[in-house]
Amino acid sequence: MDESGLGYVEGLRQCLADVKDPRVVPRCDHQLLDVVAIAPLAVMCGAEDWPDVEEFGASRQDWLKTFLELPGGIPSHDTFRRVFGRLDRGRFAAGLFLWTQALHEATGGKVIAVDGKAMRRSFARKSGLAMLHLVTAWATETHLTLGQVARCGQVACAEKSNEITAIPELLKLLSLKGSTVTIDAMGCQCDGLPVRWAARRRSPRKSASRKGITSWA
Secondary structure (H helix, E strand, C coil), rough: CHHHHHHHHHHHHHHHHCCCCCHHHHHCCCCCCHHHHHHHHHHHCCCCCHHHHHHHHHHHHHHHHCCEEEEEECCCHHHHHHHHHHHHHHHHHHHHHHHHHHHHCCCCCCCCEEEEEEEECCCCCCEECCCEEEEEEEECCCCCCEEEEECCCCCCHHHHHCCCCCHHHHHHHHEEEEEEEEHHHHHCCCCCCCCCCEECCCCCCCCEEEEEECCCC
């Protein structure tokens, strides 16, 4: 048995305990935990879509069997797509946040970078759907995405106003004790954050702007 693999699966099992299997279980060829466990491993190895996830599983099936049961072998890419498409997104995201946070703490990550990005081509002008904005917490030392909060609306709204409201919501999801969180100047407008200021010069022709550096004791 692969002890590290067993620890990985047990950690996922505990963090995803509140996620219900959306399928008719007696008629399923694959266990939910097997399906959910393979996908993050595949993504960490560079998988970008469900066929990539299936290919990863097939190429490492012997190793995966050392800590997963895989009664029906490796799920097909259609199975991955259907299962993840039917999971309760809120509960799954909350469980995944817990798992990545535990992994982050176990590996000693200390610096967390928070930033917001607009997703290209995520809007629909005809229907009045505004662009999707994601605010992400990124562990710089362990290269883990610890959490994300999305902002989108039926009418266009300012990108930075979305980011300001999303940052406190994201930080509440995380265990920040002993960590240093870096946020750009716009994020420092959020109320209730203990902030120290550091000067940052964008270019020789522009004046220094501010960047917030926040430490949690």
